[in-house]
Amino acid sequence: MIKGLYEAHLPVSDIDRSIEFYHGLGLEIAYKGPRVTFFWIEKGKSWLGLWPSEHAKTPYHPSVRHVAFYVELEDMKRAQEWLADHGIAVRDAFGVVGEDQPLILQNSANYHAAIYFDDPDGNSLEFITPLKLDAPSVTYHDGMALKQWLKANHL
Structure with a gap:
């Protein structure tokens, strides 16, 4: 049934500034309307839907x-x-300073590389890539950087 995630939405305080930011990330405008830009x-x-809103200052939570x-x-x-x-x-994310990222995330036997940054309104953005899924025997420790992980796992 479910094949993927089709949309996500973020509140923004200045739509023009946000359009410039997301366009700079290489995203193409799909629709620009009076209430939302996709x-x-x-x-x-x-x-991704961007909504001009006073809720752009809602405190961040994952x-x-x-x-x-x-x-x-x-x-x-x-990246x-x-x-x-x-x-x-x-x-900085998960105890790893920005300059040491991309970092490695472990969730059970699944490993991903990620790097974290914010948009102009402080919305949390992440680039992520899966590295190993269902892989119980790899070298890993908290705070490990991608370069270290690749070297330690001979990749």
């Missing part, structure tokens, strides 16, 4: 105001540089 994440498969964008491993390897080239600072 950007394609993957055309015809998923999009369950709200967070979107994770899937990226390929090769893009993840250069730190790519974000810097676009004037976007990587923020």
Whole structure:
């Protein structure tokens, strides 16, 4: 039945500034209306809705105001540089300082690489890529960076 996630929504305080930011991430506008602007994440498969709202200042919690964008491993390897080239600072996450990311996330026997940053309203954004799924025997420790993980696991 379910094949993927089609849409996510974020509140923004300045729609024009947000349009410029998300366009700078390489997203294409799918629709711009008086109440919402949609950007394609993957055309015809998923999009992001930006809503001008006074709720843009709602305190952050991972369950709200967070979107994770899937990226390929090769893009993840250069994400730190790519974000810097676009004037976007990587923020600390899960006890790992921004400059040491992408970091490795472990959920049971599933491993992902991720890097965290914010949009102009402080909405939490993430680039994430799966590395190993259902892999009980890999080298991992909390705070491990992608480069360390790849080397330790001979990848």
